[in-house]
Amino acid sequence: MSTNHVTGGTARLNLSIHPICAFFKQYWRTFQEERRRQKLRTALYALNDHYLKDIGISRGMIEHIGSNPTVDPRFVGRDYLESG
Template sequence: MNTTFSTTGLAQTAASTRRVFSPFRRYWGAFQEWRKERRKRQRERAELYRLNDWELMDMGMTRGEIEYVVSNRCTDPRRVRSTLR
């Protein structure tokens, strides 16, 4: 009885498995990043809602702008408002 195994079959299986799981890893990584950002936005939103109106005014923000600021962190709401005038 001959018990030799071919290593090329194993290499082909590993390569095809990598090709199948590569998109899954990318999607899983993107999902994890989205969850991390979502938790961060929730914490920011909670911290801003804990402030009173005077503290928000000191920062140049109203309570009605909290959702906008949290969802658009890269945009300064004061600059947007000044360009609309």
């Protein structure tokens, strides 16, 4: 009888921890995304105007691209970001 009680208690404990774990996983993903976007902004600000024009953005667009999660920054060439 005590085995059933312990097993039942463990199942209830796991169910109550699940929302907490989900919260921390989402927080971590959000934190990582913000760090990635900050690195993108830093790399774009480091480029000169010629490179920015070459990849099709202006200096005024950097903050929008780096801050707006609905903007997909994949169009920015990695070779420019690494060589800048």
